[in-house]
Amino acid sequence: MSSEQDHLKETDTEARFEFKKEQKAAFKADKGLTEETIRLISEDKDEPEWMLQRRLRALKQFQKMPMPTDWPGQPDLSEVDVNEIVPYIRPDIETRGGAESWDDLPEDIKDTFDKLGIPEAERNALSGVGAQYESEIVYQNMQEQWQEKGVVFMDMDKAVQEHPDIVKEYFMTKCVPPSDNKFAALHGAIWSGGSFVYVPEDVTVEMPVQAYFRMNSEGMGQFEHTLIVAEKGSEVHYIEGCSAPKYSAFNLHSGGVEVFVGEDAHVQYSTVQNWSKNTYNLNTKRAIVEKGGRMEWISGSMGSKATMLYPASILKGRGASDNHITIAFAGEGQNIDTGAKVYHNAPETKSTIESKSISKDGGRTNYRGLVHIADGAANSSTSVECDALMFDNESTSDTMPYMEINESTVDVAHEATVGKIGDEDVFYLQSRGLDDDDAKQMIVSGFIEPITEELPIEYAVELNRLVELEMEGSLG
Amino acid sequence: MAVLEIKNLHAEVATEDGEKILRGVDLEVNSGEIHALMGPNGSGKSTTAKVIAGHPAYEVTEGEVLLHLDEDDFGADFEIPEDKRTWDLLDLEPNERAALGVFLGFQYPAEIEGVTMTNFLRTALNAKLEEREELFEDEDEAEDEEEDVGYDTSPMEGPVDEGEVGVAEFQQLLKEKMELLDMDEKFAQRYLNAGFSGGEKKQNEVLQAAILEPSIAVLDEIDSGLDIDRLQDVSKGINALRDEQGTGILQITHYQRILDYVEPDMVHIMLDGEVVMEGDASLAQELEAKGYDWVREEVYGTA
Structure with missing residues (x-):
């Protein structure tokens, strides 16, 4: 230091x-x-x-x-x-x-x-x-x-x-x-x-x-x-x-x-x-x-x-592209409603949306997204992936990925998962020496890893630390 | 020398009207020894293993799980004071048990996406060492520690505190242990058990034990789902735990096969939640030949 x-x-x-x-x-x-x-x-x-x-x-x-x-x-x-x-x-x-x-x-x-x-x-x-x-x-x-x-x-x-x-x-x-x-x-x-x-x-x-x-x-x-x-x-x-x-x-x-x-x-x-x-x-x-x-x-x-x-990208010119990466974390009393909007208004445009959300202690996360592919935006492609991880039965997560596709020659992929943090996973890590909090923290950092690995290093570190702090419940 | 002593252990599933599974298990494993725990399906072998490690799904209703340590069990630099040589594991969290040197090799290891083997194992090793310090600390010292929480650095910068074992040192350690187990070094960068074959997972359990150097390792059906080559690798690894680290092994198995490679000092047979028969390696061979009906007959006088 x-x-x-x-x-x-x-x-x-x-x-x-x-x-x-x-x-x-x-x-x-x-x-x-x-x-x-x-x-x-x-x-x-x-x-x-x-x-x-x-x-x-x-x-x-x-x-x-x-x-x-x-x-x-x-x-x-x-x-x-x-x-x-x-x-x-x-x-x-x-x-x-x-x-x-x-x-x-x-x-x-x-x-x-x-x-x-x-x-x-x-x-x-x-x-x-x-x-x-x-x-x-x-x-x-x-x-x-x-x-x-x-x-x-x-x-x-x-x-x-x-x-x-x-x-x-x-x-x-x-x-x-x-x-x-x-x-x-x-x-x-x-x-x-x-x-x-x-x-x-x-x-x-x-x-x-x-x-x-x-x-x-x-x-x-x-x-x-x-x-x-x-x-x-x-x-x-x-x-x-x-x-x-x-x-x-x-x-x-x-x-x-x-x-x-x-x-x-x-x-x-x-x-x-x-x-x-x-x-x-x-x-x-x-x-x-x-x-x-x-x-x-x-x-x-x-x-x-x-x-x-809901950050939006309007892909106006041919071959324009968009990439959305979203991480949301909702604890007690929080409602984090985030998502992405992309308008494909030209041919050969491309968008990729990845969203990860974590909710705990009764918090709520929503993914609310819209992908609009206009008539004439030929050969465009979009891929939407949203995953939600819940810590307990009190927490909520919803996924609302709207798609408006007005063009036939497009490639559309969508995938969504919602899961609860596994007790067996936590026990496995605990049995190796990590305490309960660290075990959950490790599972969460693994969950958001596909996203953090794409970030610049200092940004990834900050994000990981904030998640860590949220999990300790020490932030106001 | 460390001794794991299980006395009259009763446990049931931790739900309302939970099923009774263990009905008075007595068992003792010394470090440096290999014990086999055998028994038919549902006799309570895996439950015994999980209760030793502190699985929250089971409630202990009676009995003790003690760990006795010697002064030098954590090496020459770490003197264990006299009043802290016996621990009742049932009072401790799973990670505290791990810190004292108890390891559970899982029958079905969890798959943790996004966490590399290297990151996981180094974190676990450092967490274990840190927790061990805390367990043996005087209470006044512990209070001083409490004040030292929070960030040491700005969130914009990397962590300064690497833990006791730094990255470079750990990588060397991991490399050595993986060579010993004949594991491909690319495992180090894979996510923990994610997409591993059954055999790779079991090999990984042994690798983890080799890194964490437990006093006592309970290995729950480490031999199930292994082909013959992998069985030999895993067996070699288990023998090395005993020979090079002095780990005591409690090996739960259905089959004589692995015992040909990992010769037990003692064999215990469970029936209906109790250990009913004990003997040397020849008992396993006899069991293989005669089956559990023979055990029932011997114990209850009826088949």
Whole structure:
């Protein structure tokens, strides 16, 4: 262990994930969501008029749309009252749009990220870090070599000011319009922070770009927007990790992610979601993939009270491809409703979906997926595999893999398994020296192994550790 | 020398109105000895094995399963204090029994997908060594340990604590043991028992015993489903456990065949949940010739 990490020795598991800082905010919008609030947010950010107008239009749509309540087995959203959430909080720091270096950050914020291991991670493997403390990006750094090649990685708010042409074209216009669903509309009205990534033609960003998001104030929502534009022939891997300390009032996270995968470009988007157990995590993530492009969605959903997340890929150009890898873990009181959506809108498109879910202590996981193959998308293929592992008779798992196939020359494969962890398997491992928890942990890590083996090493390690912590029941 | 002593063991299936299976088993196995446990189907052999290892499906209603250890049973560097030389296994979890050196070779080993042999065996070996430390620790020391929980490193980085036996050291150990058993080294990267043939699974049970170096190994029908070549490999492995590690073997079998390769010091015969007859290797031969009706007649005076 290096000396930089000595502080970690002193904190136990609980402290590492449940630490919370005294709240010091410079600006705090009044509770409730009105046109007034939206204007205030936009003004405080010095936004151009067009962005204000987009926010107001989204607010109207949000107010018109009903809450989704009729999906079979969906999480109960009746506790979600948007008026109760303080939608926008800016941490009390002098620099807007990110501090230039780690040392410029206030001590308590640094401490928070230290506990998450961000600076080590950056030093070791990452080419850029955007850490979102509450609603603003407070720290941004991109290694110089990428800047020289024209790669942009910055706070989304800053991108509105500095790259208005690109943002105006792509921001909630053709990929995720606010009309898509009620929470996309809410997001469009009150979004704040997030990341903007632009990779020019034929540039490969070899190391993953990472952002961490945290919620740290009681009763607040987090609505960050991520926009990734990967031009023709480019390649980038974006990692998003989320966690929130534990609070009594409920939290809402409703992020928006839009990815534009250019011709023959390759984008991988990985998420580790570890929100605290009172968070409603309702996101909209979507990619549009041009000819020969490739989109990969990797999601690990461990935390939250309820998650509804179905990353979507629209395979628009001939030969575009998609790969979804999803791991969900639901413990006591959790309903993790995840899945994947793929629209095959061109010939010779290909998608692969692998989903693994684990439920224990009465938790519920659902796989809810849709594969749509349009008329004319000849010679396309799709393969869907979803496996569920339950720890006990109290836990639930459902699989709802919808398929809409409107083309005859396609190759469709689907496989689903649901099983309970075997007592004989646990006893076998125990008889070799592993205790009950370690035995179950080993079985679970074996269960998700086909997925973790495809991940970058540091990501696989983090995911395994989070699963391990979940199983110890030590996370809030 | 370690001694496994089973005294008047009664056990039933752990359900309401569970069937009584063991009705007073007495049995003693010393390390360094090979014992055969024979008996007709349903006589309680496998149940005895599972109860020794702590299988939760059975409830012990009477009797004891004791493990007696000598000062130096865990090697010269590990002195076992006088007050911790006798353990009642029935008070311990299955993994604690394993830590004290009790091994069960399964008749039907579990298949664990996604967990490589190397990962599993190294984890098991380190868990065993760590648990053993804890069992022999003073209670004050144990409390100090408790405070040292949680992450040592960031979740973004690999585990720093490799356990007592590191990766490189373990790979060398595994390689040696696999050579000894004539196992293909590609086994090391296969998932634990997943897709193994019946014979490969049994060979793997012996390999695990060779790695974990138990004081007492109970092998439940290790010879069933083996062809003649594999039977010889497995037998060689069992003899090596005894000769090189001083493991005491309690071998449950239906057939004389394996006993031609693994010669027992003692043969015990079970009937209806009890050990009813004991003798040297010649007893197994006599049994092979005369069958269990002969045993019944000898014991109950009726066939």
